Structure formats: C-alpha cells, structure tokens
Amino acid sequence: MDLILDGITKAFWLLVSFDPEVLGITLLSLKISGSATLISLFLGISAGALVALTRFPGRRFVVGLINTGMALPPVVVGLFVTIFLWRNGPLGFLGILYTPEAMILAQAIIATPIVTGISLAALQQLPAKLRLQILALGATRAQMVWILVKEAKLPLLAAVMAGFGGVISEVGASIMVGGNIKGYSRVLTTATVMETGKGEFDVAISLSILLLLLAYSINVVLTQIQQRERPR
C-alpha cells in the first residue's frame, strides 16, 4: 500500500515540477498515439463505409477478416513491422526502425482494424432505407456517405475511442519498433515496463498514473463530442 501511495505522491511531484524528461515522455505518448489514431480514423471510417455500403463478391469474407483484425495481437504487429523495417528488410530503405515514426506506423496498423470493424457495424445498423431516402433527397454518393457518418456519430466516436485506447495502452509493439530510446522513442508505456524491470516501482506507478490521466483527459473530450446535448 505504501508503494502505491509513494507512487501517487511521486506522480504529483513529477507533474507539478514539470520534470522535463517526464513531460517529454508524456508529450511523445500523446503525439505518437494521437497521430496513429488520426490515421486510423481516416482509414478506418473510409474502409468501414466502403464495406458497409457496397456489395461485392467475397464481402462476408472481408468482414470476417476485419473482425479478426480487431483481435490482432499488437505484439505480432510489432514483430512483423520490425522485420519489414529492418535495414536489410523489404522496407529497410525507409530507415525508420527505432524511430517514433515506426511507432506511429505500428500503432496505426493496430488501431485501424479496430476503427474499421466498429465503423462497419455502426454504419450497417443504420436503417436500410435511410440510404435510399438520402439519395432521393438529391445527394451525391459522397454527400450520402457524409450524412450517414453524421447519423452514426455515436458509435463512430466510440470506434475512435476504442482505437485510441488500444494504442495509448500498447507496449509490446512500441518497444520492438521504437527501441525505447531515452528522449527519442520512449513513451509512458515503454518507460513503465523499463522502470518496473529495474525495480523502480514508485517511478513505474507514477508513470502509470500519468498514463491513466492522459487517457482519461483525451476520452473526456471525445465523450463530450459524442454525447453533446441534442436540442430539446
């Protein structure tokens, strides 16, 4: 119990004193996971809309793949991305292994299926005739998709929050492709694992608390948008 209290106290002091290393780690976590979530938002909602609203042979198989993708183990993604980004690997010429960019890539790969799968379900559960009605009002296909996305705002924002949650908490792939390099690719999750490994439990706990606070504050904002009061 003392350990946890120590951790909370340390977290408080780290925050209040704006300890530069911790601040750097926190901002980096936000930057990397934020970018990955943004990318997955665009890719995921587009892909989800495409699959939800069009018919094509093998559609059910594709939906199965997407749903499986939601359960894709992040550490597996990390392993494969590392192998591809190795200097002598197929994408080695990019030279981005052990960089924050590689972490954004890996996290985007983890988050996109999650956002796609939930967007797919969100759009599929809109009334079937709604599409017809929107087209009959004179919408172009693009306008129609935009209106459907707005109508499914509630579950779509849940998709974004799920995607963000999946990557802000991710550690396995981040260590593998990022290298946990001090001041460069070290984020809250990888730092927590490292400090735990070193036995510095109070530091690990304080980092965990910061991570929770960060996740909470982002989700508060997203929840606000999702649940914004409708006109009476």
Place this chain on the structure above:
Amino acid sequence: MSLPVPVFEARNLQVIRGGSLILNVPALTIADGEMLSIIGPNGAGKSTLLQTLAALIKPSCGEVLFRGQKIGAEIPMLAYRRKLAMILQEPLLFDTTVFNNVASGLKLRGLKRHEYEPIVVKCLDRFGIAHLGDRSARSLSGGEARRTSIARAFATEPEVLLLDEPFSALDPIIREALLEDLEQVLRETRITTIFVTHDRQEALRLSSRLGVMMAGEILQEGSPQEIMKRPVNEFVATLVGIETIVAAEVVRRKPDTFVASVAGHEIEAVGGSDAGEQVLLCIRSENIALSSPDTEVPPHPKNFFCGRIKKITPLWLHQRVQLDCGFPVVAYVTNQSLTAFPLAEGMEVAVSFNPTDVCVIPNGSIVKTGNQ
C-alpha cells in the same frame, strides 16, 4: 397535334434479384399532373417499381424515360434525382432539428442559409409544424415526424412525388388529417404523383387512376370505378374488395344476359358468355340485399335464393354477414337496415342482387397487363 410528352414512360422494365423476376412491367405511362395509386399485397413489387422509377435501383433490363429522355443516358442521374422527391414508410429524419431536416434537401443542392431559410419557413408553415422548428427530430410524435418528412420532400419543389405507404404506421385520426393536407397540397401544386399503398380506401380517395400489382406485374390499370366493376381476374377482384366470388357454369344464353348454375341455384348476369363456359361471378358485398325468405316483394326478383347466416362481424359503419347459400356469400348490411330487419347467426334469409351488379371473369383468365 402531338401528344404532350408523358412524365414517365417505362419500357420492358424488369428487375431480377437472386435469380427471380421481382418486377416485370412491359409498359407504363404517367402523364404530367397525373396521380397514380398503386395497390397490391406485400411483396407485390410496388416498392421496387417506385425505386426503379426513382433510379435508385438499376433495372436488369428495360428503361425509364423522364419527359422523353433516357434516365442515365440523356439525363444525368443526379440531375434527375434532384427533380423528384420520395417519401418512404418511415419518416427517416436526421438527428438534428426539424428546421434542419426540412432544409436538408436544399442544403444538399448547395443553397446557402439566407437562400433556403425563407423556403423552409414557408414549408414549415404550410404543413403546420412552424412551432416545431427548433425541436429535435427524435422527440417528435409519429404524426409530427410524418409532417416533417413531407415538408422536407416538398421543400425542394419537386416535379415528381413518389410516396411509398407513407401513412401506414399512423393512427386513423392522424392519418385522416394528413391525408386531407396532402390532398390539398397536391390539388394546389398539381405535382405528378405516384402513391403506393396497400390500403385501398386511401388509393380510391386520392387518385383518379389505379394500378393493381401482384407478383411484380401490373395486373390491371384504370379508374377505380372501372377496376371495381370489371376486375380482370380473381386476384384483382379480391384486392379491390370483392368478397363474393363464385365459380359457375353457364347453362343458357339470353339476348343481353346469360344464366349460370352453381350449387343448384341459377344466377343471371349481364354478359355474352356461352353455354358450357366456366365463369367466375363477382358481386360486391354492398350490392347484395338480404330479406326475409317469404317476402312478397323481393328486392331483386331475378337473383333470389335462400341461405343461412353463418357469421355476423360488426364493422364500424355496417355489419359483415357471411352466408352459406350452397356457396359462400358475403353481404354488408347497414346498421339502419338491421333495426328494420334484425339478423342473427343461424337464421335463414333470402339473398338477392341485380344481374347488372354481377361482374364476370372468364375462369382461368391469365394475368393481363396494361389494358389501356
């Protein structure tokens, strides 16, 4: 003098889904300002027809012409869709205010706020929902939502209005009020309208032209009176509310009429069928008179026979009497007549009707389309 170009002309229209033909309309023409009602049972293809005319479904073969232009080829799809408005069974309003809902069609066409605001205000007023402008669409009652969806359709000033069972989910009082309003607006604006419903009362009330659909085909088309008097086959007869349909064999010919025999009774009907022919005789329930078996002055001397009352079902304005005369007969009796001549189940009564009220369908007649 050339005929004005019809608003719609469908040729050889077919829609195939999952291997079966769900719509098969060789020809259909709708003139400017005309109001066509289409009735039929569920699954008859009414919605499919409507959606194909709206270019929301691509037909497997055939084409639709709008004012003489091929849709898709000579007139672009988007431009065409923006000339029409469609109202579906559910209001399908968007999750925003009533005002924004009614404005949505105009916003899609790129109008700015200062351009669409006066139009929307006028529309809200016209349909009696001006006081609901700021309300969320989710908080509306059934009737209010329906009005909003109608206002939304009319806001874009369409050339054609397509309605797919718009009032089926409403209670009778609301339905009545909305029908009145719609009737009036249509009369004022003279918009070409296609109205699909499975309620024949609504169809009869709103239009001068009726189409009866079944299994993807238009069985019969014409004025309601015509179809009611001369249904082309048994399905149509049932759909327009004929409840007494009797299969009989013609026994002899008379100058303007013939006599057919069924279950030991002889029925005289107007028509030219020859002896030996199998026919279906249809009599509308309101044209059947019931009287006491030993009445001195039968209402219709020519067709007069006895039967036993099997069941009396009270309906709102009259009673539905099911009888057995050797063949089933259904008659409607007004409440007034009942006070003069009370009826009870099991009673023996006399059934009579005029030969001119008998409509003849040659038995085994195939479904015909477009007898125009």
Place this chain on the structure above:
Amino acid sequence: MRTISCKLRIGSVITAIMVLLGASALQAQEKTIILATTTSTQDSGLLDVLVPAFEKKTGYFVKTISVGSGQAMAMGQKGEADVLLVHSPAAEKQFMADGLGVERRLVMHNDFIILGPAEDPAKIKGMKSAPEAFKKIAAAGSLFLSRGDNSGTHAKEKAVWKDAGVAYEGEKWYQQTGLGMGQTLNVANEKKGYVLADRGTYLALAKNLKLDLLVQGDAVLLNIYHVIEVNPSKWPKVNSKGAKAFADFMVSKETQDTIKTFGVDKFGSPLFFPDAGKKVEDLGK
C-alpha cells in the same frame, strides 16, 4: 461518384505524411548508430551518462537498443546493429571466429554474485568457489531462479553449472523466468530463492530486496564487457565509421575515467571496473 475520389484524397494525404516522415528519417542515416547492448548494462544507468557525452562530442545520434546478449548478437549477425556492447565472451568469440565482427575490444568488467534468502538453506554463505556453491544448492534441492533468456548472465550461469557438473535442467527446484535481471531478482526476492546476478543490478535494487549476498570473488564470476564493431563487408548498410567512433570512445581515457567513478556516490562502490588495454587473463587480480 463513389467515394473513390474522396478516398484518393485521403490516401494521398496519408502517403504524403509517411513520405515526409520517412524522408526526415532518411536524412539522418549517416549520423545514426545502432548500439545493441544488454538490459543489465542499460539498467545500470552507465549508458545514460556515456551516450549523451559521446553524442555531444561527435554529433552522432546513438540508438541504444537494450535486449538480451543473445538478441544483441543476433542483431549484429543480421547487420541490424552497428556496434555491440555485450558480456558473453564465449558467444562473442564465436561471433568473431565467424567473421561477423571486425574489431573486439575489452572495455570494463564487473562481477557476478550469488544471492539468496537470509536463511540460506543450502548453507553456501562465504564460500569461495561458485561451482561448489551451486553443487550444494542442487544437493539441497533449494529453489534457484534462472533468467533463462540467453543473456550474458544466463550464459555465465550455465557455465558455472557446467563447472559444477550438476544436472539442473528440468529439476523442480530450478525455475526459469525468461525475464531481465531486475525482474528476476524481484521474483527471487518474492519466492526466497537463490539467484546469480551482476553486482551492478544488485546494487541498484538492493534497497528493495531482502536477499543476502552470499558468494562473491571467484574468478569464474567475472563479468567481462567487450565492444564489438560489426563487419560491414557482409552488410553494407552497417555504419562502420560510426561504430569505430563509438568503440574508440568506449576505450578512451576520458570514458574509462568516467566508468571508474560511476556509481560511487550513489552506492558507495563503483558498478564497473575499467579495463581498456588490459589482457583478459590479468583481470580480477
């Protein structure tokens, strides 16, 4: 008409982002060195002092990837690292024999110690011979925690078992954690078992541990660190210039002095002993 044009726009935006990111990474290629080292070296904190000094001096950017010795050498084998700082002499010798490294230089050493519960059920406290101590642990069937992860520490441990001539694989009292040194120490602490650890990690965690230092000083327990430059002839992408610069730095007088005093103020004794230029046989004397 579909949202294809919309998606094309989105797709091109994302491609642009990735290209820009990749481009910025590409520019720094020549000035980047990948240093593969072990978790225990990283956790000691020594590199947090040395690497920034090196970077400041030379302008190189060092990516320190701390993994087990086994993985570090595998990275060198595949040309995915430029320079290695490891402490697994037998494997290193094989590495050089296979022509995978161009230069291997002694940097420093610390030593391993045998830790155990205060009760010391196998009665090994104060023993001078590590293999003998292991023999007694096996005879007593006392719980022993191994890292089991092909790290330098694990390799040393296996060598001692071999010296002791004792069977330990699959025995009930022998448990492998597969974890780093710090975590393995925590497990040993919790479960009151014996464990072989490097002095550096022990000193860093001593305040949290209830384990006692039972055996030390045996020459076989020396933990020797070398810096190896990976051979670029097989893997042209290896930054051999940077690797040499780093290796030179590690054996330079300045760095050796830093190593000599590292940890004294925090733990009372240094964590490492600088050895650049010496012969391996002379160590520990």
